[in-house]
Amino acid sequence: MPEPQRLATLVATVVRNYAEETYVSQAELSRKSGVSQPHISNVFTGKSVFSIDQLDAICSALGLKVTAVIHEADSARRR
Structure with missing residues (x-):
């Protein structure tokens, strides 16, 4: 069974995808x-991760809620 992705990696993917979209x-x-x-x-x-404060600033810049980003990433991890 493959190891599940780290939540931080999935958070970055959610943010990156939204920024690109x-x-x-x-x-x-x-x-x-x-x-x-x-x-x-x-x-x-995937070479680094956002700190909580950085994630907050990134989400604010994109008009996203931190909790929504984390929830989406966590949901993807559990699939």
């Missing part, structure tokens, strides 16, 4: 959130 570039997301573009790139490629 709404045509928000990493540079724009960085500008709006205050999280560096290289860090966003590292999170989106």
